[in-house]
Amino acid sequence: MSGAVDTGLGADRQRRIRELAARRPRSRYLTVSVGLVGLLGVLAWTTGGLFPSYLLEASSRQNLARFVGELEPEPLRGRPWSLGELGAWAGDVLERTRGLEAAWTTLHLAIGAIALAALFAALAAPLGARNIATREPLDPSRDRGGWRIVRHLVRGSFVASRALPEYVLAFLLMALLPYSAWPAVLALAIHNGGILARLQAETLENLPAAPLRALRGAGATRAQVAFAAGFPLSLGRLLLYVFYRYETCVREATVLGLLGVSTLGYVIQDARSKLYYDEMALLIGLGVVLVLAADALSYLVRRYLRDA
Numbered sequence: 001m002s003g004a005v006d007t008g009l010g011a012d013r014q015r016r017i018r019e020l021a022a023r024r025p026r027s028r029y030l031t032v033s034v035g036l037v038g039l040l041g042v043l044a045w046t047t048g049g050l051f052p053s054y055l056l057e058a059s060s061r062q063n064l065a066r067f068v069g070e071l072e073p074e075p076l077r078g079r080p081w082s083l084g085e086l087g088a089w090a091g092d093v094l095e096r097t098r099g100l101e102a103a104w105t106t107l108h109l110a111i112g113a114i115a116l117a118a119l120f121a122a123l124a125a126p127l128g129a130r131n132i133a134t135r136e137p138l139d140p141s142r143d144r145g146g147w148r149i150v151r152h153l154v155r156g157s158f159v160a161s162r163a164l165p166e167y168v169l170a171f172l173l174m175a176l177l178p179y180s181a182w183p184a185v186l187a188l189a190i191h192n193g194g195i196l197a198r199l200q201a202e203t204l205e206n207l208p209a210a211p212l213r214a215l216r217g218a219g220a221t222r223a224q225v226a227f228a229a230g231f232p233l234s235l236g237r238l239l240l241y242v243f244y245r246y247e248t249c250v251r252e253a254t255v256l257g258l259l260g261v262s263t264l265g266y267v268i269q270d271a272r273s274k275l276y277y278d279e280m281a282l283l284i285g286l287g288v289v290l291v292l293a294a295d296a297l298s299y300l301v302r303r304y305l306r307d308a
Contacts, residue, residue, distance in 0.1 A: 070277040093279050094286075097267045103286055106263040109181055109256070110249035110294075113188030117249075118242045120189070121196035126226035128154040128201035131209070137222050138213050155201070161194030166252050170259055184256040184263070192245045199241045203234045236305045243298035250294045254287045264290070 069077075073089045094100050126132045133151040134143045169187035177183050207230060215229045257265025264287045271280040 067277060070275075071281045073278045073282075074276075090282055093282055097271065097279065097283065098262075099264070099267055099283050099286055102257070102262055102264045102267045102283075103290055105181070105261075106250065106253045106257070106265075106287075106290060109184050109188065109253040109261070109263060110246060112185045113253070114192060114242060114246045114249050116185070116189035117193035117196050117245065118238070120193035121200045121238065121241075122231065124154060124158075124193075124197045125200035125204060126223075126230065127151065128158060128197060129204040129226075129230075131205050131207075131212070132222060132226050132230065137225050138209060138216055155198070158194045158198040158201070161190050162192075162198070163194075164191060166191045167256065167259070170256050170261075174259065181261050184253060184259070184261045187256065188249050188252055192249060196238070196241055196245060200234065200238050203237045204230050207233050239305060240302055243294075243301055247291060247294045247298060250290050251287075254290075 073086065075089055076085060128151055130140070130143070130151065131138055133147050133154070134140065135145050135147050166187045169190055170183045173183035173186055177186075204226070211233070212225055212229050216225050220228065254264045254268075257263030257267070258269050260266065264283060268280055268283045268287070271277075271283060
């Protein structure tokens with residue numbers, strides 16, 4: 001008997017769900033937009049030369065098979081592997097290509113870049129925050145005059161700095177600072193500084209107004225409101241953003257090695273140019289380890305801040 005009741009209730013619930021689904025609000029604009037985006041995607045793949053039809057050709061399949069076969073370490077091809085031989089080969093490759101040194105340089109570039117970016121964000125974000133960079137802080141009704149112009153210019157600089165790709169920035173800076181790692185560091189710092197500053201400015205705008213107003217009412221200056229109250233309240237969020245962008249800096253520092261900086265990208269490019277695909281795969285794996293280590297460090301810090 002109870003089973004029959006449960007079945008009836010289940011059928012009634014399903015009927016009710018179907019009725020609600022039939023009466024749900026529908027947006028014709030959303031439907032048309034999704035359909036249009038899907039159509040443009042299909043057209044891009046079929047008429048823009050993106051569909052990899054060449055992979056279906058016999059020569060492409062042969063090249064792919066040869067490439068995959070050459071990923072196997074050259075000294076170990078055609079015979080059973082052992083961890084000892086694999087470790088000896090990897091150690092020889094890393095020593096001969098200076099892979100570990102390149103990985104260390106990659107970390108240095110990423111740390112230096114994110115430190116500069118975080119410092120810029122901490123100092124510049126208040127000038128781009130709508131609740132601080134106004135004629136009277138925390139009073140949106142008085143958002144006019146010179147402070148409004150300053151805020152728009154600062155926020156515009158945030159957009160401009162993050163709109164320029166790191167690779168292009170580094171290429172341009174190499175004309176000013178050749179034969180050093182500074183073009184890569186500054187390129188990463190400029191790009192990520194714009195991103196962090198924009199995120200920090202929005203974090204300041206969304207802070208609870210009560211403690212900031214209390215401090216302002218006690219006679220605090222604009223800078224004191226921003227740094228004595230706003231910065232401590234937003235520090236946790238800023239650190240989360242910094243570690244997120246640090247992971248990106250590690251990846252991009254690897255890529256910037258293609259410009260000649262002695263990072264992992266440089267030795268990877270060198271191995272590829274010599275068609276040493278097994279060594280290239282090992283060095284790429286080392287780059288993956290760096291990114292995973294950065295991600296693990298970021299996770300530990302985020303968990304500590306969340307628990308605290």
